[in-house]
Amino acid sequence: MKERIYLDNAATTPLDAEVLAAMMPYLTTHYGNPSSIYSYGRESRLAIENARKLVAKLLNAHPSEIFFTSGGTESSNMAITAAVRDLGCLHIISSPIEHHATLHTVEHLHQTGAASLSFVKLLPNGHIDLDNLAALLETSKDRCLVTLMHANNEIGNLLDIYAVGDLCKQYNAIFHCDTVQTVGHYPINLRNTPVHFITGAAHKFHGPKGVGILYINENVKIKPFVLGGAQERNMRAGTENLYGIVGFAKALEIASANYESDSTYIKSVKLYMMEQLQKHIPEVVFNGDVAGSSLYTVLSISIPQTERSEMVLFNLDIHNICASGGSACASGSNVSSHVMQAINNNPNLITIRFSFSKYNTYKEIDTVVRLLKEMI
Amino acid sequence: MLKFPIYLDNNATTPMDPRVLETMIPYFTEHFGNAASRNHPFGWEAEEAVDYAREQVAKLVGADPKEIIFTSGATEGDNLAIKGVYEMYASKGNHIITATTEHKAVLDTCKHIEKLGGEVTYLQVKEDGLIDLAELEAAIRPTTILVAIMYANNEIGVVQPVKEISTIAKKHGVLFFTDAVQAVGKIPVDVLKDGIDLMAFTAHKMYGPKGIGALYVRRKNPRVKVTAQMDGGGHERGMRSGTLNVPGIVGFGKACELARLEMADDAARLSKLRDKLENALLQIEESYVNGNREHRLPHVANISFKHVEGEGLLMGFNKNIALSSGSACTSASLEPSYVLKALGLGDDLAHSSLRFGLGRFTTEEQIDYTIEQISNTVHKLRDMSPLWEMYKEGIDLNSIEWAHH
Numbered sequence: 001m002k003e004r005i006y007l008d009n010a011a012t013t014p015l016d017a018e019v020l021a022a023m024m025p026y027l028t029t030h031y032g033n034p035s036s037i038y039s040y041g042r043e044s045r046l047a048i049e050n051a052r053k054l055v056a057k058l059l060n061a062h063p064s065e066i067f068f069t070s071g072g073t074e075s076s077n078m079a080i081t082a083a084v085r086d087l088g089c090l091h092i093i094s095s096p097i098e099h100h101a102t103l104h105t106v107e108h109l110h111q112t113g114a115a116s117l118s119f120v121k122l123l124p125n126g127h128i129d130l131d132n133l134a135a136l137l138e139t140s141k142d143r144c145l146v147t148l149m150h151a152n153n154e155i156g157n158l159l160d161i162y163a164v165g166d167l168c169k170q171y172n173a174i175f176h177c178d179t180v181q182t183v184g185h186y187p188i189n190l191r192n193t194p195v196h197f198i199t200g201a202a203h204k205f206h207g208p209k210g211v212g213i214l215y216i217n218e219n220v221k222i223k224p225f226v227l228g229g230a231q232e233r234n235m236r237a238g239t240e241n242l243y244g245i246v247g248f249a250k251a252l253e254i255a256s257a258n259y260e261s262d263s264t265y266i267k268s269v270k271l272y273m274m275e276q277l278q279k280h281i282p283e284v285v286f287n288g289d290v291a292g293s294s295l296y297t298v299l300s301i302s303i304p305q306t307e308r309s310e311m312v313l314f315n316l317d318i319h320n321i322c323a324s325g326g327s328a329c330a331s332g333s334n335v336s337s338h339v340m341q342a343i344n345n346n347p348n349l350i351t352i353r354f355s356f357s358k359y360n361t362y363k364e365i366d367t368v369v370r371l372l373k374e375m376i
Numbered sequence: 377m378l379k380f381p382i383y384l385d386n387n388a389t390t391p392m393d394p395r396v397l398e399t400m401i402p403y404f405t406e407h408f409g410n411a412a413s414r415n416h417p418f419g420w421e422a423e424e425a426v427d428y429a430r431e432q433v434a435k436l437v438g439a440d441p442k443e444i445i446f447t448s449g450a451t452e453g454d455n456l457a458i459k460g461v462y463e464m465y466a467s468k469g470n471h472i473i474t475a476t477t478e479h480k481a482v483l484d485t486c487k488h489i490e491k492l493g494g495e496v497t498y499l500q501v502k503e504d505g506l507i508d509l510a511e512l513e514a515a516i517r518p519t520t521i522l523v524a525i526m527y528a529n530n531e532i533g534v535v536q537p538v539k540e541i542s543t544i545a546k547k548h549g550v551l552f553f554t555d556a557v558q559a560v561g562k563i564p565v566d567v568l569k570d571g572i573d574l575m576a577f578t579a580h581k582m583y584g585p586k587g588i589g590a591l592y593v594r595r596k597n598p599r600v601k602v603t604a605q606m607d608g609g610g611h612e613r614g615m616r617s618g619t620l621n622v623p624g625i626v627g628f629g630k631a632c633e634l635a636r637l638e639m640a641d642d643a644a645r646l647s648k649l650r651d652k653l654e655n656a657l658l659q660i661e662e663s664y665v666n667g668n669r670e671h672r673l674p675h676v677a678n679i680s681f682k683h684v685e686g687e688g689l690l691m692g693f694n695k696n697i698a699l700s701s702g703s704a705c706t707s708a709s710l711e712p713s714y715v716l717k718a719l720g721l722g723d724d725l726a727h728s729s730l731r732f733g734l735g736r737f738t739t740e741e742q743i744d745y746t747i748e749q750i751s752n753t754v755h756k757l758r759d760m761s762p763l764w765e766m767y768k769e770g771i772d773l774n775s776i777e778w779a780h781h
Binding site for chain 1: 381383385388389390391392394397400404405408409410412413415416417418419448449450451452454455479480481482483484485487488578580585586587588605606607608609610617618619620621622623624690694695698699700
């Protein structure tokens with residue numbers, strides 16, 4: 001079989017071998033239920049609390065602010081639901097380009113009458129219109145929940161989390177930031193970031209699937225989302241995914257330790273691909289604020305729709321190149337990406353998302369660009 | 377050679393079967409794709425693996441693969457079933473019937489439903505831990521939408537008359553949900569024969585990994601629907617969003633397959649060991665089995681030793697034998713088990729109980745050692761106990777007025 005080229009790291013990433021090694025004892029000999037009081041249970045409990053301390057340290061939060069969940073989707077659901085139910089946020093402000101975990105949750109709350117819903121305007125480059133956000137907050141009769149993602153998973157735009165957080169502070173709003181694409185990819189210092197909730201999913205930064213975190217700022221008090229046990233200090237019931245939690249912490253530790261070199265390298269891969277695309281396929285358009293405030297792991301491009309280019313994802317796949325049209329969560333559907341629709345609703349363009357990791361090479365990019373040229 | 381500590385708390389969690397781990401490893405390494413990625417083979421491999429596992433899981437419980445919704449565990453499954461039915465069937469009614477001996481995941485969710493304006497009947501159980509079927513039927517109202525009774529109890533192992541319960545529920549057009557965490561993979565569970573409409577279960581109680589479970593949701597006669605509790609990408613037929621935990625699911629599938637093939641042998645061997653343990657411990661004066669011995673999981677025994685402090689008992693051999701006095705979820709608290717209290721045990725007996733959960737890797741040698749250790753510890757503690765001395769002198773301990781402190 002030909003070597004595959006994996007350029008869909010925003011969907012999920014390969015597990016780091018070191019992370020698996022850290023998890024192994026908890027997949028074999030250290031299997032105790034962390035709630036049990038004998039030695040097997042105590043070593044499991046210790047592993048979880050050490051993982052929590054490590055994660056807290058790496059994000060500069062307090063360990064009591066870190067809660068382990070089953071992943072990013074649960075974390076976002078939990079935060080948004082709690083903000084409405086427990087924190088009196090009767091008005092949700094979000095954006096049309098959020099991940100479905102956010103969009104469908106806010107739509108559900110809107111439909112059931114639990115909260116009103118506004119979408120903030122987008123600028124032509126896909127960024128949030130901060131003036132519009134300020135106006136929405138200013139004119140809101142009710143306390144607001146602002147839920148905006150730190151980095152867009154499809155086009156890579158980065159939010160000015162400080163500016164949004166400061167606005168929220170000014171208007172006494174609760175701020176939930178979906179940081180699934182940035183935790184493990186950017187240094188996050190929660191001590192000086194004005195945010196109430198952030199989310200993380202291990203499998204987006206070379207950790208295991210099935211485990212995530214919700215950061216809950218110590219100043220907000222919410223009720224649990226999943227009920228039925230005292231785990232996670234009564235905030236998330238259910239026997240802990242022990243090996244997953246250990247893997248989450250290890251993956252974040254590795255990501256943080258290698259941030260400078262990994263991010264520099266991955267960014268250079270992205271820039272190299274942009275250069276090569278511009279050089280060899282001038283008709284390519286880059287989506288989002290690609291030269292400005294943008295995730296270094298994501299490159300979204302559009303190409304004119306032709307009979308040939310329509311099949312481009314299919315053809316890329318035939319050549320063992322893994323990329324996606326948009327978010328993995330929606331890739332089964334034939335509906336075009338809600339993100340692309342919101343920022344540039346041009347049906348005559350085909351969108352491809354390439355997303356990179358530390359394991360990608362320049363040579364891979366050369367291959368992809370060469371083949372892509374033939375395909376369109 | 378015995379290796380310590382001996383693990384006899386398989387109701388809390390089980391060690392993973394090495395064959396399960398072996399099946400999972402490739403999905404941690406080369407097959408790392410997101411099962412929702414539809415444009416490339418990493419995604420397809422992941423999806424195929426999930427589909428295969430879904431079949432393995434479905435086959436164990438006699439379900440159709442389309443009826444299996446993967447969750448992060450049984451607690452999430454319990455939450456999804458109860459809250460999901462409550463929301464979905466709101467136009468039909470708001471009354472739920474459950475029992476006082478259910479797991480906290482069910483009880484806490486029911487309490488939450490009450491806060492939302494729902495009504496919940498908590499059935500008492502009989503002395504042997506079984507519910508009274510006539511009481512169940514009498515509790516059904518026109519507004520009843522769900523009967524939530526566990527298949528087998530996590531503390532005493534008592535197996536409820538699931539078929540009879542489902543017959544009653546069906547007769548009145550009420551859905552039947554069962555938390556079958558302790559039963560699936562240990563005794564034959566068949567959603568069709570048992571008439572189950574919704575069922576939560578989990579991998580880590582059956583030699584699979586933690587962090588993965590399933591909710592069975594019936595699709596025919598009747599077609600059952602639950603309102604999703606986690607919104608997002610619309611995974612799991614819209615009932616449970618979130619990137620699938622592929623290695624976990626693969627492990628769960630393998631664990632189910634192993635259980636299906638080996639359950640009968642495991643159960644036969646373990647019930648013999650359990651009986652040996654139980655009969656030996658019942659030789660100790662004033663020791664009692666809690667719960668019905670006939671309708672019981674084959675690998676579980678819950679025994680009280682009168683006039684012995686459970687905590688002291690645990691400390692006596694905890695270094696060498698991993699055991700608990702009740703549910704892991706509440707084992708850090710010093711409260712006596714609410715399950716044993718529901719059977720009518722006084723604080724003294726409830727406080728002096730031990731839960732034995734044997735498992736696939738339990739050996740006869742371990743059981744022999746356990747019998748010896750527990751017998752010795754009970755005798756030693758009683759020798760030091762003034763209560764035991766008074767009891768032996770024929771003083772009725774209930775007649776004594778204790779000084780409050």
